[in-house]
Amino acid sequence: MNKTIKIFSLILLFTLTQITLGQELTTSQQNELKSKVKLAAQNTKTIVSDFEQVKHMEVMESDIPSNGKLVFKSPNLIRWEYVTPYKSTVVFKEDKLFVSQDGKKDAYDLSSNKMFRSLNSLIVGSLNGDMFDNSKFEITYFTDAVGYRVVFVPKEKKILKFIGSFQLKFDKEKGEVLEVKLNEPNGDYTRITFQNKKLNSAVSEQEFKL
Template sequence: MRNVLFLIVLFSHVSLLIAQESNMDNAEIVRFKSMINETSKATTTIQSNFTQYKHLDFLSNDIITEGKMAFKAPNMVKWEYLKPFEYSVIFKDDKLLINDSGTKSNVDLGNSALFKKLNELIINSVKGNLFQDSDFSMDYYKSPNYYKVIFIPKDEKIKGYIASFILLFDKKNADVLEVKMIEPSKDFTRIVFTDRLINKPLDNEVFTN
């Protein structure tokens, strides 16, 4: 009897969570996209803490890492992992700069149209500006606390790396709260942003390896 009651409570809780999300109508989508575009155009820098959850199907628990993210328009992004290890990745001028606990390396992304596109997707996901109908099919949802958009790439090469993006947006200011990148294998990376600072001074030296 206790197990039956537990299942009833669990099912009710899950049903409530699902019910909190609903589809946006066309007018809501137009207003939402306009708000995102205005926010994106006005954003010159972003600084934020983040927690990353890497889900691999063969592991019982997600791999959790913490760090800081920095973005500076038009195309510089730094992911600095601090816990449980130190590692940084910088996307800058078609270059990928890696610092693995003092071991540095550079990768030229400009020679690969695919990786150049992936870099663009990463930058736009940080800004929340992925709304190119030619590149994605999109589904729009709303809840009391956030907007959610599921982006499915149309490019077959991109699909080989990323099956879909899921972005959660703050309903008040259109900031990106979470980014989830789902791989074709169904493994995924979920990044949760906290303590975001928008348009605060950010020196270019931050983006050096």
């Protein structure tokens, strides 16, 4: 189980937040947002983006920053590469999870691990617009001056052991994901913001080989 927790800590890209979420959306506004997100996803074949991650731990005096690069290729190829302050890479490909860290490489079968399979579905869904699943999450929608925030609370007890809730922040005009946040049950959190995003640029299959 310790190894499972370590992998989750490495690849989870979300955070707990205590900020005011803003005004809750009406049903018609929710449907409008979901349609906008779906349309943006349908028009996106690849994503290449820098990201900044902040890890907050209650036992630490200061947050832990890191930087890296995301590469996504529709429908479900994902590469998260951390560059600073440490180097590590996580790849989701063909129902497999590949992890490279400190010169060591590991592979895990997502199809035989319900927890990893759920995690993969969550991450892919956040990138392809297919995450609004009321059977898996309690979902609440908010709007503020900056954009839309959607809060997801997993219904599955095994997932709740690791994820209290997570949030996605969307651009109001385009419906693109700007920020991803995760609540951990113990009060720790991780936040990732995307920068220098390029859509539909050429992405080689080599990006998803470790």
